[in-house]
Amino acid sequence: MNDFPTRNVFPHTAAINAQGRLVLGGCDVMDLAQEYGTPLYVYDEETLRRVCRQYREEFGSRYADTRVIYAAKAFINVALAGLLREEGLGLDVASGGELAVGLAGGMPAAEVYFHGNNKGGDELAEAVRGGIGRIVVDNLHELDLLEEVTQEVGRVQDILLRVSPGVDPHTHAYISTGALDSKFGFPIETGQAEEAVRQALASKGVRLVGLHCHIGSQLFETEPYVEAVRIVLGFAARMREEGFQLLEFSPGGGFAIAYTRDDEPPSVATFAEAISSAVKRECEAQGFDSQPTLVIEPGRSIVGPAGVALYTVGSRKAIPGVRSYVSVDGGMGDNIRPALYQAQYEAVVANRMEQEPAERVTIAGRFCESGDILVRDVDLPATEPGDIIAIPASGAYCPAMASNYNMAPRPAIVLVRDGAARLIRRRETYQDLMAADVV
Numbered sequence: 531m532n533d534f535p536t537r538n539v540f541p542h543t544a545a546i547n548a549q550g551r552l553v554l555g556g557c558d559v560m561d562l563a564q565e566y567g568t569p570l571y572v573y574d575e576e577t578l579r580r581v582c583r584q585y586r587e588e589f590g591s592r593y594a595d596t597r598v599i600y601a602a603k604a605f606i607n608v609a610l611a612g613l614l615r616e617e618g619l620g621l622d623v624a625s626g627g628e629l630a631v632g633l634a635g636g637m638p639a640a641e642v643y644f645h646g647n648n649k650g651g652d653e654l655a656e657a658v659r660g661g662i663g664r665i666v667v668d669n670l671h672e673l674d675l676l677e678e679v680t681q682e683v684g685r686v687q688d689i690l691l692r693v694s695p696g697v698d699p700h701t702h703a704y705i706s707t708g709a710l711d712s713k714f715g716f717p718i719e720t721g722q723a724e725e726a727v728r729q730a731l732a733s734k735g736v737r738l739v740g741l742h743c744h745i746g747s748q749l750f751e752t753e754p755y756v757e758a759v760r761i762v763l764g765f766a767a768r769m770r771e772e773g774f775q776l777l778e779f780s781p782g783g784g785f786a787i788a789y790t791r792d793d794e795p796p797s798v799a800t801f802a803e804a805i806s807s808a809v810k811r812e813c814e815a816q817g818f819d820s821q822p823t824l825v826i827e828p829g830r831s832i833v834g835p836a837g838v839a840l841y842t843v844g845s846r847k848a849i850p851g852v853r854s855y856v857s858v859d860g861g862m863g864d865n866i867r868p869a870l871y872q873a874q875y876e877a878v879v880a881n882r883m884e885q886e887p888a889e890r891v892t893i894a895g896r897f898c899e900s901g902d903i904l905v906r907d908v909d910l911p912a913t914e915p916g917d918i919i920a921i922p923a924s925g926a927y928c929p930a931m932a933s934n935y936n937m938a939p940r941p942a943i944v945l946v947r948d949g950a951a952r953l954i955r956r957r958e959t960y961q962d963l964m965a966a967d968v969v
């Protein structure tokens with residue numbers, strides 16, 4: 531197996547074959563592109579399962595009472611939900627739609643946590659009626675809704691309160707969620723979290739089992755987690771006077787992955803060590819009788835590294851002395867991240883893996899926005915129309931955030947393993963684009 535400079539951002543099984551082509555899960559990606567067309571999202575099953583196991587083992591070996599629930603917003607579909615279940619993970623959903631897909635994939639309702647800052651009354655009723663494990667309550671309006679819903683359904687619902695610890699996680703503002711100025715959760719600093727605990731404890735329809743916080747996404751540092759643990763557990767300790775007992779605690783997800791060759795995110799073990807020891811330490815410092823169940827919610831770090839996007843090279847525009855654009859057949863419709871928050875990616879020419887870089891180009895998408903650029907200034911071998919560009923670390927928040935902008939059908943998705951590919955989502959058709967239109 532040959533290695534290559536961007537090896538760190540590709541799935542575990544990535545290799546180069548005798549024809550100098552990229553291989554994922556034992557499949558030559560040129561064959562995949564030929565069979566399924568492009569843009570195509572390829573997920574490596576071994577990488578997916580390996581990371582799920584790492585989370586369970588690294589946290590579980592340090593803190594036995596750990597629950598790992600996958601954050602569906604990073605990407606969910608029916609087949610993936612089934613795979614996650616096989617690996618013993620639960621699910622964090624942020625909408626009735628994600629819940630429906632998870633359940634259809636075999637995820638038991640009891641293993642699902644329902645998040646969101648504006649859940650609808652109907653969504654809540656469906657979730658409570660369906661026996662959802664936990665609702666993570668974000669605001670007082672939701673507590674009021676739940677009071678009505680639980681009476682209607684005749685079930686007492688276990689809840690967590692999402693609190694905002696006021697921690698700066700040092701990430702992009704759009705994916706920073708735990709600071710005081712955030713739309714999510716009850717701020718501890720302002721006394722609103724305290725009010726929520728009181729109201730939840732007084733409610734007949736809910737049982738307050740714990741606290742949740744999520745401070746941000748793509749976090750490279752362990753310190754913000756440790757700080758959040760300290761603040762939230764300190765708050766829980768103060769709330770004992772109100773009759774509150776912390777049975778569950780979640781520091782959310784947000785663990786960084788490598789997008790570029792220079793990225794070196796901490797290992798799962800490093801995050802596990804920092805978080806589990808902070809929880810144990812804080813429980814002892816606060817004199818808790820018992821330690822709470824620890825709930826971890828990784829999304830990006832499970833699906834991100836497993837996914838590779840394949841695109842076909844089309845037109846080219848060279849502006850002498852300025853820049854050369856190479857356009858591909860996808861872009862912001864299937865990966866909005868570079869346009870939304872300047873996300874950076876690596877790229878390779880999948881059918882020229884052993885050729886030296888010959889030029890610096892910018893990979894442009896096919897959508898009608900100047901901001902539709904997938905990768906800026908990347909050194910690639912000389913490309914021709916028909917070549918296949920592979921963009922690694924594309925598994926999270928790409929298909930999940932995909933749109934039909936410019937009426938582009940969303941791409942197909944395959945799962946590869948041991949030389950075989952399984953289609954887990956077919957490419958959309960023009961008929962799909964019109965399926966909901968009413969004439």
Ligand SMILES: Cc1ncc(COP(=O)(O)O)c(C=O)c1O
Nearest residue numbers: 601744747783784827828829830
């Ligand atoms: C509440 C909550 N949990 C978990 C996650 C997952 O974060 P990540 O995909 O970065 O692990 C998010 C992401 O925004 C979130 O809002």
